[in-house]
Amino acid sequence: MATLLITGAAGRIGTALRPRLSAAGHDLVLLDERRPDPPVGDRERFVEGNVNDRTALEAALPGVDTVVHLAGIPTEDTWEALVEVNLTGTKNLLEGAAAAGVRRVLQASSIHAVGRLPEEDAPASVPGDRLPRPDTYYGFTKAAMELLGSLFADRYDMSIVSARIGAFGERPSSRRALRMWSSPDDLARLVQATADLREPGHHVVWAVSRNTGSPADLRAGEAIGFHPVDDASAVLDADERDALPDEDMRFLGGGMTDLPLGRRTN
Template sequence: MERILITGGAGKVATLLRTGMRRPDRVLRLLDIRPPAPLPDDGGGAREEVVIGSLTDPHVLADALRGVDAVVHLGGQSRESDVRDVLESNMFGTYQLLEAARAAGVNRLVLASSNHAAGFQDRGQTGADGLLPADLPGRPDTLYGWSKVAMESCGQLYADRFGMDVVCLRIGLWFPKPPGLRGLALWLSPDDGVRLVEACLTVPSPGFRIVWGISRNTRRWWSLAEGEALGYHPVDDAEVFAQELIAQHGEPDFDKDPVLTRVGGQWCEIPLGVAY
């Protein structure tokens, strides 16, 4: 029986992921500071375990990691916030998780990084194929984005020093449908999100990798090559929502509009450290 720990297990992304990751031979262990909502009964007897507590509590982490085969790390602060919050929740919490996983002998971790780790990268940095590589150096747009760069580098430290397999997902917009024009390029569908995580969990010995978390969007300008190298082959395309989004917001200009040509979009303009 495979057991996978999902941190931030009560969150919106975790809820999308839980639905698609249910298997008869798998247990999903959910760690969060609040209880996750139960999933609808799918008739297959979804197997879930719940651990309530904080990523910054080593005793909670030791319990959560007992008997675990792999970790999907979604927990922490998911928006821009003050520096103490992002330091505690994202940087320190991720370090605590990696260290606890090492101590428990759990060697496969998938870390939810963010497009905001590379927010000030733009289309001018695209490669010969016209697409932005996933493993560009961090160029954060916010304190939140800075914390994700730190998460990635901590993951690389544990991969290099201890031989752990750590895959960081620079996630675009992981929603049931694209929330705006940026989503025509950056959307990650719920089903493709499951495909991405499953690929990261099953590929043999990836070492340390950084991958864009997007679907096979017609208007994408981020590369899928790094994900495809791990066995991630997305099938969904935000273009099915294009007519609706353009009618609502106008025709997008992915060549000139800074909201659409910078990885972090409007996050490059918000005040640092202001929660919103």
């Protein structure tokens, strides 16, 4: 199997993916500023640092087949912080991967790259590679990250997947998540589809599950071998679904569309 580098490996998504990717037979290199929990296990190697630390990248990338780029600020923040981490950090990661001969990268984009799209304008189907319509500075940096993926795919014959993640979690946690949930198992399936790519190119896809009633058009992901199987409605029983908290449903990005631009959230 492949050797995968996970940036931001100690974060919520990286922590959920680790056991799933290890069980699939992959060796993992874990890059983060803090030690992962649970501790590093067999067939895992930890490199302390971040994507703006070139020394750490040089230590992490040799021998890697595919990068799973999860490192970044995951919500609205100051312009300066978002650009430094989400854009400059992604540029550094892609430069390092290209220099090390790594030809496959899955990078975590977000629903917020298209978060300002009114739900009433897209009741049935939103293509995975729809043109960006960001809802925040955070969403803008995710849309710009996708452009960096396109640039490096073209310049260095890399296979890069920009994955627009929806409402990630072990279980759906809101009414919006019933439509835009990204299950850990399905994200692991997208990592595998990326690791299996052999033709260069950039692909923007929905990294969401096959949720009943979802506006996410999954065909862009299916074209590269990503076939999600989980359904948020099937994970919860009727009483659990009825008890889910309400959420702003005017835009794909939910309540984040009303956050003051550039104001850090907790």
